[in-house]
Amino acid sequence: MKKLIDVDEFRELLKGKSPIVFGGYSGLGYENPEALRDEVRKTLENLKLRYGDRLIVVSGATSVGIGLVYEIASELGLPTLGVVSDRVNPGDISPFCDNVLLVSDPAGTWEVKTKSGDSYMVEAARKGEMIYFGGGQVAASEILEARDKGIAATVLSSFMPDPEKVRLKAKQQEKS
Secondary structure (H helix, E strand, O other): OOEEEOHHHHHHHHOOOEEEEEEEOOOOOOOOHHHHHHHHHHHHHHHHHHHHHHEEEEEOOEOOHHHHHHHHHHHOOOOEEEEEEOOOOHHHEOOOOOEEEEEOOOOOOOOOEOOOOOEHHHHHHOOOEEEEEOOOHHHHHHHHHHHHOOOOEEEOOOOOOOHHHHHHHHHHHHHO
């Protein structure tokens, strides 16, 4: 991570850009991370051809799961922006993420919403699009909001979470 930014800087970074929001599973990882890596690389290469210097890659700031998008974007010389709950462990933020907006999350939902309840991910995608490689409740909420606002949201539902991490999370939830 290079820089923590505030909401005004977030909005300034998006001006004149074509933001592509990448979403999906984070802490649950992926059943087939290599297939994800290949598809993300191919997608980013195509987007770079389509958008050129206007492209900025936006995701959830961490390096886990879909966060591998930052490493690939960095390899391709693409600027990156992360938007994440302020509950994040600083050590989990991707070192390949150029700028990070920490969003107040007093309830610990991991949603990244404005005070009025709108998603910063959807705001970022207003002049771009969203591409989700599967995803849980937070992803579903962002996709629905984007579609309600007429923003293109592609969901690649063939990407599944790591079954062992799903099992462990379910076991953990049973105890609480």
